[in-house]
Amino acid sequence: MNEFLNLFILFITDAWFAWIPAVGFAMVFNVPRKMLIFCAAGGALTHSFRFLLLHFGIPIEWATFIASANMGFLGLYWSRKHLIPRPVFTVASVIPMIPGSYAFTAMIGLVEINTSGYSLELMQIVMENGLRTLFILTALSFGLAIPSILIYRGRPIV
Amino acid sequence: MSLSKEQQTELTRVAVFAGQILHQHGAESRLIEQTTQRIGLALGADNVELSISPDAIVITSLVNGHCVTTTRRCHDRGINMQMVCDVQRICVMVEKQLLDAKEVKKRLQRLKPFKHNRWLVVLMIGFSCASFSHFFGGDRAAYWVTFVAASLAMILRQELAHRQHNPFVNFAAAAFVATIITSVGVIFEAGENPQIAMAASVLLLVPGFPLINAVSDMLKGHINMGIARWVFSTLLAISVSIGIVAAMTLIGVSGWTN
Incomplete structure (x- = not known):
């Protein structure tokens, strides 16, 4: 019971810290003011859901894929309800899951291989972070596209 | 419904303008393609084909066997989802036959990118x-x-x-x-x-x-x-x-x- 409570508190904290970046980046993308609340809800839900999946030992790529596929279906529902294109909600909501730190580490590794010469450790950093970025990002976009790939197949959603 | 040559040219311009706005404000290609085609078809074209490249779009409309082709350069104007929403809304209204070509053009020209504080x-x-x-x-x-x-x-x-x-x-x-x-x-x-x-x-x-x-x-x-x-x-x-x-x-x- 105590363990469950701890997990629940972590889950809520995760959701709380995830809505902030979702709304922040939605504002950079100039999402209309009325829709920001949906981005906040989507961001909090997806990131905390992924947190739960990671907690139960699912690899990060698959966890990201499942969480973003959920967001894709949620976005589908909202977009049909409000007659607004799906990327308006979905992209801002998955922004907290973007592997930005891995991407920059890989790039910085490349720059350092250039300045300080080739070494196995640097190359390992570049490859591991680069591949992780690639796979997480593909899982993310693929998950978001699931509704239009599997259900709509080329027909317009709104 | 038969469109004159001028009407067809006007229709093509309106459709390509909508596509250009979407392209400039960071919509994904599928959305640009679909919205442009839907506006063109709703305004009376028989067929609308478009080719999207990273810095331009080319569109051809077909009416009674006549083609009109036009190209627009698309300079990146920053991601702006509000513009994408507004173009989509206009597209839905055209499909419900609430707007004609002139009205669509006026509305598209009136759109101003909204920026948060x-x-x-x-x-x-x-x-x-x-x-x-x-x-x-x-x-x-x-x-x-x-x-x-x-x-x-x-x-x-x-x-x-x-x-x-x-x-x-x-x-x-x-x-x-x-x-x-x-x-x-x-x-x-x-x-x-x-x-x-x-x-x-x-x-x-x-x-x-x-x-x-x-x-x-x-x-x-x-x-x-x-x-x-x-x-x-x-x-x-x-x-x-x-x-x-x-x-x-x-x-x-x-x-x-x-």
């Missing part, structure tokens, strides 16, 4: 990057160092974007400033693990939207658009990392690859 955006981005520092396991000191660094970097980014500087220069400069500030935090040993602030404070410069658009474009068959967006965002990430490395070399702190 810039200081509010700075505040929210500061807190966003601070939240990322929490996700990386940072303590309170790292939280506030990240907040300050990310906010100042965002102010710089907005200023440079406002003066129409090259995005690569802009992102490198913003990463440089953010890393300088967080490096000072590392030197004065703010908190348990000040390196976390270095990683979190540059996350406002991740080109997330182009990356997601790139993959979903490629998934949906617009390979060339996807590759263009992918290369663009990779170049942005490289210029960010050059800004970070420059700042780390200048201050003499290392925080990333060790």
Whole structure:
């Protein structure tokens, strides 16, 4: 019971810290003011859901894929309800899951291989972070596209 | 319903204008294609074909066996979802036959990009990057160092974007400033693990939207658009990392690859 409570508190904290970046980046993308609340809800839900999946030992790529596929279906529902294109909600909501730190580490590794010469450790950093970025990002976009790939197949959603 | 030559030309112009707005404000290729075609068909064309390339769109409308083709250059005007929403709304209204070509044109020309209050955006981005520092396991000191660094970097980014500087220069400069500030935090040993602030404070410069658009474009068959967006965002990430490395070399702190 105590363990469950701890997990629940972590889950809520995760959701709380995830809505902030979702709304922040939605504002950079100039999402209309009325829709920001949906981005906040989507961001909090997806990131905390992924947190739960990671907690139960699912690899990060698959966890990201499942969480973003959920967001894709949620976005589908909202977009049909409000007659607004799906990327308006979905992209801002998955922004907290973007592997930005891995991407920059890989790039910085490349720059350092250039300045300080080739070494196995640097190359390992570049490859591991680069591949992780690639796979997480593909899982993310693929998950978001699931509704239009599997259900709509080329027909317009709104 | 038979359209005259002038009407067909006008219809093509209206449709391509809608496509151009979507392209300039960062919509994905499938959305550009569908919306343009739907507006063209709803205004009475028999068929509308378009070809999207990273900096231009070409559209051909077919009415009674006559073709009209036109090309528009699309300069990037920054991601703006409000414009995409408005064009989509106009598209739905045209399909319900609530607007004619003249009215659509007037409405499209009236659209103005909506921008959130810039200081509010700075505040929210500061807190966003601070939240990322929490996700990386940072303590309170790292939280506030990240907040300050990310906010100042965002102010710089907005200023440079406002003066129409090259995005690569802009992102490198913003990463440089953010890393300088967080490096000072590392030197004065703010908190348990000040390196976390270095990683979190540059996350406002991740080109997330182009990356997601790139993959979903490629998934949906617009390979060339996807590759263009992918290369663009990779170049942005490289210029960010050059800004970070420059700042780390200048201050003499290392925080990333060790």
